[in-house]
Structure formats: C-alpha cells, structure tokens
Amino acid sequence: MGVNQQSDATNLDRRKQIRRLAAEMFFERGYEATTMRELAAAIDIKTASLYYFFPNKEQILFDLIESVVKQLVLGARHLVDNERTHEQRLASLVVNHVVLHAMRPKESTLGDSELRSLTKKHLRANVRHRDEYERLVVDVLEAGGRDGAFSLIDTKLTAYAIIAHSSHVGTWYRPDGRMSVGDVAEVYVDLALRMVDAESLPSDDVQRLVANAESFHATQPT
Amino acid sequence: MGVNQQSDATNLDRRKQIRRLAAEMFFERGYEATTMRELAAAIDIKTASLYYFFPNKEQILFDLIESVVKQLVLGARHLVDNERTHEQRLASLVVNHVVLHAMRPKESTLGDSELRSLTKKHLRANVRHRDEYERLVVDVLEAGGRDGAFSLIDTKLTAYAIIAHSSHVGTWYRPDGRMSVGDVAEVYVDLALRMVDAESLPSDDVQRLVANAESFHATQPT
C-alpha cells in the first residue's frame, strides 16, 4: 500500500486499537458471533495481520476481561484503604465498581457475559480474580457487621446483589443521558447502604470518592 | 434404526425435549457456540430432523426467551393482584422473579445474555415484553412512594437494581445448595424492602407468596 504509513497517529499501538474495536464488537454482537475477518476489516488491515499482535482470538477476549477485573481489584483496594468508617469503605467499593463500569462499559460487560468462551486455564485464572474481588466485598460487609455499623440479612447474598446490580450499570449507562456518573454512583451507594441498614453518607463524601475513582482509573496503564 | 421407536415415553413431545436440551446447551456454551449438530446428537436424532420441529435455529432461541418473559409477566400480575399492602405487592414481584429464575435458571438467563442473537423483529417483540415488565415494577414502586409506604431514592434505578440482582439468582442458585428457594426469596424480599425503606414482612407472608408462585409456575403450559 505505502499510503497508509502514518494513517492514524496511533500507528504505534495497533494492539490498543485492536483491543478497543474488539471490545466494541464482542460487546455488540457477542464473541462467538464476531469473526476475525470482520474485526480486521473494522481496523482496515488484513485478517492475517491480527495474528502478528495476538496469537489467537481467545487471547484478545482474555486480555480484555482480565484487564478489567484486575483494574477492579486494584481500584477497590486503593479506594477502600483510604477510608476510615465502614460506610465510607462500602461506598468506596460501590463507587469504584460503578465508575469503572460506566467508563469502560463494553469491556466490563464481557467479564459477565463471555466467560464461557474462555479456555479452561484462562477461566480458572479469571475466577480466581473474581473470587478475590468478592472476598473484598464480603470482608467490608462483615467488618461493618461485627462493629454494629451494618445489620446484615445474608452477607454473601448481599455481596452478590450489590455486585450484580452495580455491574448492570454497564449495560444501560450513557454519558449523554439524564444522569452523570456521579449521580448514578450516589444512587447506588445509597441503595447499598440501605441494604445493610446503615446511615446514609453526605453527598460531598460520595463525590470525593467518585473523583478519586475517576482519576485512578483514568491514569492506570490499562 | 427401528430400535428407537419408543425410546423415551415422551416420544410425542419432541418439541419439548428439543427446547429443554437447547436451553441447557445455549446456557452452558452460548447460543452461537452451540451447533445444530451437537443439539441433534444430544437428543439422538439426525440434524435434519430438528427442522421438522423448528424452522431454524433462531426460532428455538426465541421460543425459549419469549416463554420465560411471558411467564414472568403473567406470574407478576397474578401475584400482585392478590395482595393488598404495598409491601406485599413489592414482595410478590420479587418472589415471582426469584422463584421463576430458580425453577428455570437456564431459560431465564438466556433472556439476559442472548438477546443480541435474535432477529430485529423478534428482538423488538421481546423488548416490548421486557418494557411491560419493567413498567409493572415501576408502578408498584411509585404507588408505594405516593402513599408514603416507600421512600424512593430513584424509582427507575431502584427497579433496574431489583430486577438485575434478582435475575442473577439464575446463575448461582443450586437446588442442593445451602438454601431453599424460599430462603433465597426471603433474603431478596428483605433486601428490596430495605432499598425502598419499607417495613419488613413477616416470614409467613413471604412463604405464602413463595408457595403461590411455585404452584402458579408449575402448572403453567410452559
């Protein structure tokens, strides 16, 4: 071709470009329904060239799913460790979850809907991360329960419920909708606090957490 | 073959058998990843014979998804209409949702994860049903809010959250686990009532609803 040498300014990180478009297509059509030919066409390279950057199709999916769950755990630890009260710590978890799912809805959702397409090895690796994340949530709930800040109906199911409905944000949130990420996060924090029968947090507190989460996830490698 | 004439006792409802196995395989491997050949092999008929019962693959998926969402709406109306207080009416919705998702986890989950594989026409039909269902939940919440029985943070997001985390039951519930359907339903009812800041319901009340829901969904055509 010769014409395309500098077509993109981001010519140097084709990998990132592939991942971005793959996330979009896997999210919209599903992993199995997306073909390497379509993905290549969307990027305007030949199919075989994808294999220069990734060894196979499944590795692209795994990279996407893995990066999100790692980021989720990293963000959760980072935010929780800075907070003192049980209410603030639970709020950190919810804010982290909602903000990441609103910032990267496509990749985030893949981790819920396309796990079955991973190889056994990759699936195990991912389940380990998800268990670790679940553990984090359960620990915060239990600590609050022990100290009397929370009244828990069922710790594990409460953790499941908070994670499940917070993840759902990725499927309906639109940046140009009626609510900002901060608004959405505030609602979900309030809901979570009610679920454990805790005091509500002042809005300023939540917005501070949202700002922290946004800057943490914006500056992270990927 | 000649040997297989009466192989199953349910020889007459091959359609049901196909649907049951398709639900299982679509749930476990995904719709796109399941082939008509595998499905036929699991039933022990030839691939072409599937086309005697269904015109194409997508119709099987649509039948499964559609039957669940219809059942969901039917059950919700049936249960809600019999209850008087706002707390009982919200509890009805949650119980109906949880019981159906625990009774038919595979079909239920397809309606959340495989919608994108439907044709445009079928998708529209399904979205109409889902919107109708969402409307039902929103209406119960708003009525409770108007009468002061509930204190709502955000009606629509609360509805989303309740639907999302109650649907999640389908992915983790096992009949031989630590909790019965009744136990699970009770937890989710309590969580939902907390989310709207309402009084908790006596356990007897919830168990009565569970029994109603179970018998309603057991005797329904499909």
Add this chain to the structure above:
DNA sequence: TGCCACCTAGCTAGCGCCCGTTAGGTCTGA
C-alpha cells in the same frame, strides 16, 4: 560512510474443517 543483518508490521494465498440449511427419500403405525 556504507553495507548488511535483523526487526517490525504488515501482506497473499489457501488449508482443513464445520456451519446452517435443504431436497427428497423411507419407514411405521393407525
């Protein structure tokens, strides 16, 4: 400075396989 080995980022061509679906035949019980 000039040359050459090597690297990066693609490319062409095609292999081997599996996909959903169909046309048309056959067996069996009522």
Add this chain to the structure above:
DNA sequence: TCAGACCTAACGGGCGCTAGCTAGGTGGCA
C-alpha cells in the same frame, strides 16, 4: 393408504488460523 416422524446426502459458504513473502526501517561495525 397415507401422513407424520424421521432419515441420507450434500450444497454453498464462512470459520480460525498458518506458511511464507516483503517493504521499509534500525543498529552495529568495517
């Protein structure tokens, strides 16, 4: 005898992936 419930055989096409090539840089060293 005839219709319902299957079957055999195969079509056309798309799939993931690979072997092997190449144009244009980059770095080391004679």
